[in-house]
Amino acid sequence: MENSRLCCFAILVLMSFCVHQLNCGDATAAKADVGVILDLDTTLGKMYRTCISMAIEDRNANHNHNHTTMIVPHFRDSRGDVVAAASADLLHNTRVMAILGPQKSIQADFVIDIGDRERVPVISPATSPALPLKETPYFIRSAWCSSSQAKAIAAIVKAFGWKEVVLVYENSIYGSGLLPYLTVNLLQSNVVISNLSFIPPYAKDDQVLQELFNLKEMQTKVLIVHMPLDIASRFFQMAKEVGMMTEGYAWLISDPLTSLLSSVDSVTTEAMQGVLGVKALVPRSEEVRRFTKRWSKRFHEENPNIDRAELNVFGLWAYDSTSALAEAIERVGFPSQRVNRGNSALASVLRNFTYKGLSCDFNITNGQLQSSAFEIVNVIGKGDNTVGFWTEKYGISKELKFNGDKPIYSTEKESLRGILWPGQTSNVPKGWEIPTSGKKLRVGVPIKGLGFNEFVNVTWNQETNAVEASGFCIDVFKEVIGTMPCDVEYIPFPTTDGQSTEYYDDLVYQIYLDKYDIVVGDVTILANRSKYVDFASPYIESGVATVVPIKDVERKNAWIFMEPLTRGLWLTIGAFFIFIGCVVWVLEHRVNKHFQGPPRKQIGMIFWFSFSTLVYAHMEKVKSNLSRFVVFVWVFVVLVMTMSYTANLASMLTIQQLKSTYMIKKGEYVGFQTGSLVAIFSNSIIFGDYNIRSYSSFEEYDEALSKGTRNGGVAAIVDEIPYLRLFLSKYHHKYTMIDQKYIRTSGFGFAFRKGSPLVSDFSTAILKLKEDGKIDMIARRWLGPEGHHYGDGLESLDLDHFRGLFLIVGVSTSTALAIFFSTFLYQNQQILASSGSIKEKLHDLGRAFFAMEKDDASKHSETGGEIVLAQSPSIKTSCDEKGMHSQDERLSTIQTETHEEEFNTIDADVEAPIHYAERV
Ligand SMILES: *[C@@H]1O[C@H](CO)[C@@H](O)[C@H](O)[C@H]1NC(C)=O
Ligand SMILES: *[C@@H]1O[C@H](CO)[C@@H](O)[C@H](O)[C@H]1NC(C)=O
Ligand SMILES: *[C@@H]1O[C@H](CO)[C@@H](O)[C@H](O)[C@H]1NC(C)=O
Ligand SMILES: *[C@@H]1O[C@H](CO)[C@@H](O)[C@H](O)[C@H]1NC(C)=O
Ligand SMILES: *[C@@H]1O[C@H](CO)[C@@H](O)[C@H](O)[C@H]1NC(C)=O
Numbered sequence: 001m002e003n004s005r006l007c008c009f010a011i012l013v014l015m016s017f018c019v020h021q022l023n024c025g026d027a028t029a030a031k032a033d034v035g036v037i038l039d040l041d042t043t044l045g046k047m048y049r050t051c052i053s054m055a056i057e058d059r060n061a062n063h064n065h066n067h068t069t070m071i072v073p074h075f076r077d078s079r080g081d082v083v084a085a086a087s088a089d090l091l092h093n094t095r096v097m098a099i100l101g102p103q104k105s106i107q108a109d110f111v112i113d114i115g116d117r118e119r120v121p122v123i124s125p126a127t128s129p130a131l132p133l134k135e136t137p138y139f140i141r142s143a144w145c146s147s148s149q150a151k152a153i154a155a156i157v158k159a160f161g162w163k164e165v166v167l168v169y170e171n172s173i174y175g176s177g178l179l180p181y182l183t184v185n186l187l188q189s190n191v192v193i194s195n196l197s198f199i200p201p202y203a204k205d206d207q208v209l210q211e212l213f214n215l216k217e218m219q220t221k222v223l224i225v226h227m228p229l230d231i232a233s234r235f236f237q238m239a240k241e242v243g244m245m246t247e248g249y250a251w252l253i254s255d256p257l258t259s260l261l262s263s264v265d266s267v268t269t270e271a272m273q274g275v276l277g278v279k280a281l282v283p284r285s286e287e288v289r290r291f292t293k294r295w296s297k298r299f300h301e302e303n304p305n306i307d308r309a310e311l312n313v314f315g316l317w318a319y320d321s322t323s324a325l326a327e328a329i330e331r332v333g334f335p336s337q338r339v340n341r342g343n344s345a346l347a348s349v350l351r352n353f354t355y356k357g358l359s360c361d362f363n364i365t366n367g368q369l370q371s372s373a374f375e376i377v378n379v380i381g382k383g384d385n386t387v388g389f390w391t392e393k394y395g396i397s398k399e400l401k402f403n404g405d406k407p408i409y410s411t412e413k414e415s416l417r418g419i420l421w422p423g424q425t426s427n428v429p430k431g432w433e434i435p436t437s438g439k440k441l442r443v444g445v446p447i448k449g450l451g452f453n454e455f456v457n458v459t460w461n462q463e464t465n466a467v468e469a470s471g472f473c474i475d476v477f478k479e480v481i482g483t484m485p486c487d488v489e490y491i492p493f494p495t496t497d498g499q500s501t502e503y504y505d506d507l508v509y510q511i512y513l514d515k516y517d518i519v520v521g522d523v524t525i526l527a528n529r530s531k532y533v534d535f536a537s538p539y540i541e542s543g544v545a546t547v548v549p550i551k552d553v554e555r556k557n558a559w560i561f562m563e564p565l566t567r568g569l570w571l572t573i574g575a576f577f578i579f580i581g582c583v584v585w586v587l588e589h590r591v592n593k594h595f596q597g598p599p600r601k602q603i604g605m606i607f608w609f610s611f612s613t614l615v616y617a618h619m620e621k622v623k624s625n626l627s628r629f630v631v632f633v634w635v636f637v638v639l640v641m642t643m644s645y646t647a648n649l650a651s652m653l654t655i656q657q658l659k660s661t662y663m664i665k666k667g668e669y670v671g672f673q674t675g676s677l678v679a680i681f682s683n684s685i686i687f688g689d690y691n692i693r694s695y696s697s698f699e700e701y702d703e704a705l706s707k708g709t710r711n712g713g714v715a716a717i718v719d720e721i722p723y724l725r726l727f728l729s730k731y732h733h734k735y736t737m738i739d740q741k742y743i744r745t746s747g748f749g750f751a752f753r754k755g756s757p758l759v760s761d762f763s764t765a766i767l768k769l770k771e772d773g774k775i776d777m778i779a780r781r782w783l784g785p786e787g788h789h790y791g792d793g794l795e796s797l798d799l800d801h802f803r804g805l806f807l808i809v810g811v812s813t814s815t816a817l818a819i820f821f822s823t824f825l826y827q828n829q830q831i832l833a834s835s836g837s838i839k840e841k842l843h844d845l846g847r848a849f850f851a852m853e854k855d856d857a858s859k860h861s862e863t864g865g866e867i868v869l870a871q872s873p874s875i876k877t878s879c880d881e882k883g884m885h886s887q888d889e890r891l892s893t894i895q896t897e898t899h900e901e902e903f904n905t906i907d908a909d910v911e912a913p914i915h916y917a918e919r920v
């Protein structure tokens, strides 16, 4: 310690002119000369001086630390053009170690340059991002770069939904530096800077006034002002005079202007009522409060003639940067550094320096003071009122501290407290205005050919240049624009080579060329076109559909009767019919004469019986209870199915449904509108199978469709739905739109310049008109009713619809069969119990199966073949009375007794008795 002090002393003596030894408290400290360049003309400059002085004094008075160095400030006034002289003096004569200031970006640019050459750190609060921070290692920015507020400004603009802003800035390194950052951040929120207004430094009043008149002419009413205080205060006073501080305008000011608001005079404050501002957050700590109090006292002692001045965050930074500089000098071990005058060590320490200062964390990283939160203020009454905050993490918020988690980045205007806008209103300015008086909205309209005039009908007298426009699109447009206060002027777009798709592309492109403000017409919203313009919401839906003659549709549907049921269901039903026929045969053939006879006849009977149930025409009475049960269930199922079939067929027979199954054959001709959108798609795969012809009026459509492909016409017309709707309203008795939606498009829409604020207003108005049904009304008036539209196709009935029914049939027949076979086996148990081989048993069972029933003794024969149908109770009675007879006896009795009856009981079946008689 002693050695080093001695050593220091030796050197200090050698270089005696600027390093002294003096007493500081009870410790000795070396003196470090530091130059301070300030604009002492300005309140801010005076504020800096007081803060820097206080920082040095506070440090020297602090006896808790034994500092080895102490800063000796050398103040120079930079007013006017003397920055060069001042810095040269400081560097060469005073030979300072570092320079604090200057405060203006223009001056800083110059001093940084010298500092870099002389290798002396320059610690300046200049905010312009245009200053070469990276390239000059001796420059340390002791204020937040003004680019750090770009995001906050963009967030505010977004919060209020403004789409366009005008940037007013000082045309200097100070003003223009912010421009690229603001542009980028605004664009990220889909906001465009619609125009720039630059005010030269030291602008004369009439220059400012001229610029204000230009600004007043613009449609955009959101103005972002980035200027130094002196010009800004004149600017706002004049803006108030020309009537731009009124309702409808939104003004946004940036830092450092906002931070300095507390020091502006009352006339300026009065002019700036309603202005929103963004400023670096001043930490509200007890330390700051105490310091502010001390500072105020000292400042007013030093500057008794300044009545209105409040400490702002720039003052705090000046205090902190002075302390930081002293700390850094202490850290690098000042004397040895001073010897070689190479202050690179000091500069590099300062360029990455964190320090707990008045303004919370005084964090310089890479030569740049790091920004944190911004405060959003609203000028009301005598000063600025905080209405919210902006932080990188949370966006806009009412409070700086959050109790719970607030994980999302908010850009909602609800996150701000109540704002009083210019004109003493709380209504949020819309941000733009349709040019009134004098300026008319230029509306581009297409000139349509002969046909399709119901959409746009423009008559243009080229001599008088009088334009008349009518039609569906124009009416919708008038309805929308009626809600807005502005004059319109229709400008027809002359067609060169008749109508083509390119004509509409070109028409839309005129907006891009700034020939029109809006294009109104049957302009389809297409991706291609959206590249150059913005579209409002479509006012009529569209898509491409096909129209065909009704008679073609009907002819093509000869097989419609098959449609109600799916093929699977048809097959299943068929199978069930046969199955039921077989079951009934199994159950009946032993007791029912009708189910007997030669195999050919039996098979015929199976089919006949079963299918005749379909129309309830089965005349053969079934005898067995089991088969009655089966037939009953089956007839019920058939009933249900027939009714479902009838219902479905009836609905399918309407024209709607015929259409859904209609297909145009490959190789046929298809027509479309000359120059319509469809032409674009005509080469696509959809049309690959067809030949195409183009027409330019509905009369031609009609003619071509009537002729048909073979006679040089077309089989179908493909066009956009609105046109087809109009066509069908005229020819609905002959044609119909079939259910072929090739392409869906958004519909027709009004086109605007990209980013035009009119888009959202028009979209809202159109949606409202749609919801009110007004557009529908206009459409009905011009395009006819919407009736001839397609509905959703009915589905064919399929197996699933009848699963339950088939289950019932299946269960009941199985039950019946099971009962039948168990009875049968029970009756024939003697065969099973006999001693024959299995083959013989099966043979016997087969014989028994095909034989007539045995036990109803009086009526049945065992030999098979003959059937007895005895319905009459008299026969039954006679059988019972006679009891058991021999087989032959029984047979003869039955034969004789029933013979007469047959003709009465089985009236339809003439064959049976004859056959029976033969047998006898
Ligand atoms: C001040 O210096 C003395 C001796 O020079 C030393 O003992 C003391 O710790 C120092 N105090 C501080 C706060 O550094
Ligand atoms: C921007 O403002 C200037 C001056 O008022 C004007 O001439 C120019 O047309 C404007 N540009 C745009 C794109 O509005
Ligand atoms: C200083 O700022 C840098 C960059 O924002 C950050 O990485 C670093 O942690 C900060 N240091 C302190 C001490 O806050
Ligand atoms: C400051 O620190 C960062 C990393 O924290 C480093 O990349 C940079 O080079 C340092 N700058 C200087 C001037 O030392
Ligand atoms: C188009 O306008 C002219 C005159 O403005 C009128 O004579 C004609 O009938 C209109 N056409 C249609 C289809 O409305």
Ligand SMILES: *[C@@H]1O[C@H](CO)[C@@H](O)[C@H](O)[C@H]1NC(C)=O
Pocket: 505, 506, 509, 528, 529
């Ligand atoms: C739209 O796209 C077609 C080809 O897909 C192209 O020929 C035409 O020029 C485009 N129109 C515009 C306005 O870019």
